[in-house]
Amino acid sequence: MTKQLITFEIADKRLGVDIMAIREIRAWTPPTPIPHAPAFVRGIVNLRGTVLPVVDLSDRLGWDAIAPSPRHVIIVIQIGEQMHGLVVDSVNDIVTIEPAALQPPPDLGGGSSRHLSGLIAVDDRMVMVLDLRCMAIDGDALLADAA
Numbered sequence: 001m002t003k004q005l006i007t008f009e010i011a012d013k014r015l016g017v018d019i020m021a022i023r024e025i026r027a028w029t030p031p032t033p034i035p036h037a038p039a040f041v042r043g044i045v046n047l048r049g050t051v052l053p054v055v056d057l058s059d060r061l062g063w064d065a066i067a068p069s070p071r072h073v074i075i076v077i078q079i080g081e082q083m084h085g086l087v088v089d090s091v092n093d094i095v096t097i098e099p100a101a102l103q104p105p106p107d108l109g110g111g112s113s114r115h116l117s118g119l120i121a122v123d124d125r126m127v128m129v130l131d132l133r134c135m136a137i138d139g140d141a142l143l144a145d146a147a
Contacts, residue, residue, distance in 0.1 A: 003099055005120075007092040007127055008075065010058045010066070014092065016120070016127045021077045025091055028072040039065070042087060045074075052076065054085040061115055079136045095122050102129060 005016035006025075031043030031054040040060040045052050054074060059065040066072065066087055074085040102120050105113035105128075117131040 001099070002096050005095050005097060005127070005129060006075070007095055007122065008073075008088045009090045009092060010061075010063070010088055013063075014122070014125055014127045015057075015088075016095070016122075016129045017075070017077060017132060018129075019094060021079065021132050023076040023078050023083060026074050026076060026085075028068055028070055028074060028087070030068070031085075042068070045085065047076065047083070047085075050083065052083055052085050054087060057086045057088055077132060079132050082136060084136070093122075095127075097122075 004019040006019050006022055007014055007016045009015075026047075029045050031045045033043040034041065034053075037043070040056050042054040042056050045054055056066050056068075066089070068087055072087055072089060073091060074087055075091065076083055076085050078084075097120055102118035104118055105116040107113060115131055115134045116128050118129045120127050120129060
């Protein structure tokens with residue numbers, strides 16, 4: 001059974017998430033900072049009456065933090081019962097993949113692949129497919145990441 005991914009860019013890196021987790025893609029809106037939040041949490045925005053935490057995905061993955069501008073977008077995803085916004089440079093395509101084509105991420109030590117469910121080649125480029133369960137922000141995850 002095929003699976004569809006939304007692919008997007010952060011700097012020169014291409015990533016993807018399961019299209020079924022996407023609720024919407026919206027223009028950049030400066031979030032309201034929250035005291036004592038981890039550095040990767042930019043703050044919150046009001047999404048039609050719902051408080052939406054906004055995550056700098058680049059920072060969350062251990063890369064350089066994004067300096068957001070009006071050209072950036074927020075991908076609104078749902079993980080379980082919670083919605084989160086992921087700040088990315090741009091959204092690319094919807095791609096259809098065969099689950100068998102998804103390769104496991106290499107274990108490079110230090111938890112380097114804990115945020116990935118796999119890798120797939122699309123148009124001669126590697127796409128890192130995110131494991132959204134590792135992106136969830138809850139009390140336990142915040143405490144673990146802040147430590």
